[in-house]
Amino acid sequence: MSVIPLGDRDVAPLAPRCWRFWTLDDDQTMTADTADQRPPVQTVRKPFFRKRSAIPGFGLTMGVTLTILSLLVLIPLSAVVLKAAQQSPAEFWAVATSERAMAAYRLSFGAAFVAAAINGVFGVLTAWVLVRYEFPLKTLVNALVDLPFALPTAVAGIALATLYAPTGWVGQFLTPLGIKAAYNPVGVVIALIFIGLPFVVRTVEPVLRDAAADVEEAAASLGASRIQTIARIILPALGPAWLTGFAMAFARGVGEYGSVIFIAGNMPYRSEIAPLLIIIQLEQFEYTRAATIAVVMLAVSFLMLLIINAIQAWARRFD
Amino acid sequence: MGAASSKARGATDDPAWAKILLIGAVFVFLALVLILPLVAVFAEALRKGLDAAILAARQPDALAAVKLTLLTAAIAVPFNAVFGLCAAWAIAKHDFRGKALLITLIDLPFSVSPVVAGLIYVLIFGLQGWFGEWLLDNDIRIIFAVPGIVLATVFVTFPFVARELIPLMQEQGTSEEEAAISMGASGLYTFWRVTAPNVRWGLLYGVLLCNARAMGEFGAVSVVSGHIRGLTNTMPLHVEILYNEYDFVGAFAVAALLCLLAVVTLVLKTALEIAQPDVRGRRGH
Numbered sequence: 096m097s098v099i100p101l102g103d104r105d106v107a108p109l110a111p112r113c114w115r116f117w118t119l120d121d122d123q124t125m126t127a128d129t130a131d132q133r134p135p136v137q138t139v140r141k142p143f144f145r146k147r148s149a150i151p152g153f154g155l156t157m158g159v160t161l162t163i164l165s166l167l168v169l170i171p172l173s174a175v176v177l178k179a180a181q182q183s184p185a186e187f188w189a190v191a192t193s194e195r196a197m198a199a200y201r202l203s204f205g206a207a208f209v210a211a212a213i214n215g216v217f218g219v220l221t222a223w224v225l226v227r228y229e230f231p232l233k234t235l236v237n238a239l240v241d242l243p244f245a246l247p248t249a250v251a252g253i254a255l256a257t258l259y260a261p262t263g264w265v266g267q268f269l270t271p272l273g274i275k276a277a278y279n280p281v282g283v284v285i286a287l288i289f290i291g292l293p294f295v296v297r298t299v300e301p302v303l304r305d306a307a308a309d310v311e312e313a314a315a316s317l318g319a320s321r322i323q324t325i326a327r328i329i330l331p332a333l334g335p336a337w338l339t340g341f342a343m344a345f346a347r348g349v350g351e352y353g354s355v356i357f358i359a360g361n362m363p364y365r366s367e368i369a370p371l372l373i374i375i376q377l378e379q380f381e382y383t384r385a386a387t388i389a390v391v392m393l394a395v396s397f398l399m400l401l402i403i404n405a406i407q408a409w410a411r412r413f414d
Numbered sequence: 415m416g417a418a419s420s421k422a423r424g425a426t427d428d429p430a431w432a433k434i435l436l437i438g439a440v441f442v443f444l445a446l447v448l449i450l451p452l453v454a455v456f457a458e459a460l461r462k463g464l465d466a467a468i469l470a471a472r473q474p475d476a477l478a479a480v481k482l483t484l485l486t487a488a489i490a491v492p493f494n495a496v497f498g499l500c501a502a503w504a505i506a507k508h509d510f511r512g513k514a515l516l517i518t519l520i521d522l523p524f525s526v527s528p529v530v531a532g533l534i535y536v537l538i539f540g541l542q543g544w545f546g547e548w549l550l551d552n553d554i555r556i557i558f559a560v561p562g563i564v565l566a567t568v569f570v571t572f573p574f575v576a577r578e579l580i581p582l583m584q585e586q587g588t589s590e591e592e593a594a595i596s597m598g599a600s601g602l603y604t605f606w607r608v609t610a611p612n613v614r615w616g617l618l619y620g621v622l623l624c625n626a627r628a629m630g631e632f633g634a635v636s637v638v639s640g641h642i643r644g645l646t647n648t649m650p651l652h653v654e655i656l657y658n659e660y661d662f663v664g665a666f667a668v669a670a671l672l673c674l675l676a677v678v679t680l681v682l683k684t685a686l687e688i689a690q691p692d693v694r695g696r697r698g699h
Binding site for chain 1: 428429433436437439440441443444446447448449450451452454455458497500501503504505507508509510511514516518519520521522523525526527528529530533534535536537538540542543544565568569572588591592595596600601604605623626627629630631632633636637649650651653654657662665666669672673675676677679680681683684688
């Protein structure tokens with residue numbers, strides 16, 4: 096390296112410790128001896144907002160992006176917060192924590208958690224089988240995993256409701272066992288398992304595929320049993336991806352509407368999910384109440400988004 | 415993959431019985447969760463024979479729903495594709511402050527409940543909303559009309575193309591574009607001849623997923639549509655109405671059409687993944 100790095104990104108952080116390794120270009124008047132007197136590096140300033148780039152179109156594309164994002168997403172989302180803020184904090188709290196709303200949150204969050212946990216087990220299993228084993232129909236199975244992304248939720252909803260109804264293909268076997276699946280909170284969990292499965296599989300799969308075989312081989316050659324290798328080497332490495340997939344499935348499940356309402360039964364206090372409660376308030380022209388519950392759900396969405404981002408930032412440390 | 419070429423089992427390979435057990439468990443689970451619902455839709459649609467199903471799917475209301483769904487997707491998908499390209503160009507090809515925040519905000523609609531997505535437009539354009547009176551005075555209908563359905567659809571499918579393109583374009587870097595620019599190509603020409611060929615498969619992948627969601631969206635559209643038969647019913651909403659009226663053959667016949675859409679989407683997606691292995695798997699969808 097015989098050139099002073101003058102690119103605006105390089106100078107500032109490098110200068111204090113590295114000055115004596117520099118050899119200078121001909122047109123520079125500085126020598127290593129006079130380096131102390133050279134102008135303070137802060138004069139080469141990093142632009143506040145954006146680094147210069149040879150590639151044009153930043154202003155236009157950024158302008159379009161921000162305009163559309165604001166008009167379609169950010170301003171409309173603020174409308175719901177403003178609507179909820181039209182009442183006093185005490186009123187807000189009373190509506191947000193009313194008995195019926197609490198029952199709805201409990202069902203939405205509880206069912207989403209159980210479904211995400213079940214998907215956490217079978218999703219990892221599915222990813223493992225897809226990455227590690229060869230078997231007939233593998234391409235088909237792989238394609239099928241994405242079905243919940245492609246199938247409209249209402250279609251999934253009526254199909255699941257028909258299957259798990261007391262006289263349905265699956266329901267008729269559950270009824271003698273005393274399990275009431277459809278029109279019951281169990282039905283909500285079933286619908287959310289369907290909706291959330293691909294999230295876990297598709298976040299775990301790439302990590303499993305990229306996992307280096309040499310670590311596993313090292314564990315095995317050091318005398319670990321296969322079970323020990325899986326439990327102590329492979330599964331911990333999947334941790335961050337698994338948590339991300341779990342959180343994504345959970346977040347999707349909390350807000351899910353289409354697939355759930357057909358199978359849930361929708362009894363207030365019992366099998367009524369939070370998004371449905373918003374719709375019911377809306378149909379009764381209780382806009383402020385609807386907005387209040389929506390704000391609670393939005394807050395949870397933001398929280399989940401932060402958690403997912405934090406997990407991914409944490410995971411990148413291991414790369 | 416580490417598949418042993420010889421018959422001997424490697425240290426990172428599982429015994430045959432474990433493989434069969436695990437593969438079997440996955441098959442049973444996926445059959446229960448994914449295949450059975452798919453089969454049930456077609457079985458219920460054909461319960462009274464193929465003719466009854468076709469007749470049900472050709473009712474005027476059903477055809478109007480198909481038309482509205484196609485129209486909505488025809489507006490929402492190209493719109494989000496253009497937005498996705500703009501966002502990806504600004505984010506992936508340039509460096510600026512707050513990039514991570516911007517990406518998070520673009521992803522935001524994914525974590526908002528579809529019902530809330532519908533509600534926000536009701537609060538703005540509905541009768542009681544910000545522009546409610548003004549819209550009424552000028553006889554412009556957005557809520558309980560097609561514009562509201564398109565808006566809600568655009569919202570829920572907003573991130574699909576952008577989140578497919580941003581990581582792809584970030585991975586590809588800027589050197590090819592810089593080379594083109596330094597040799598005197600204009601920005602638009604560079605985009606068209608250098609960037610576009612590099613991202614076309616990723617774009618197609620995003621459009622495919624965006625389209626499936628746009629045609630299938632239920633919750634958000636349900637809030638803004640008003641369920642006016644023949645006018646503001648999309649296919650998923652029409653399925654709901656028929657199902658709630660106990661017209662199961664009709665409901666499942668329309669649902670079967672949507673299933674075909676899903677199957678075609680998955681086939682195209684799989685073909686794309688096999689032909690262009692690098693389009694998938696950068697960010698666990």
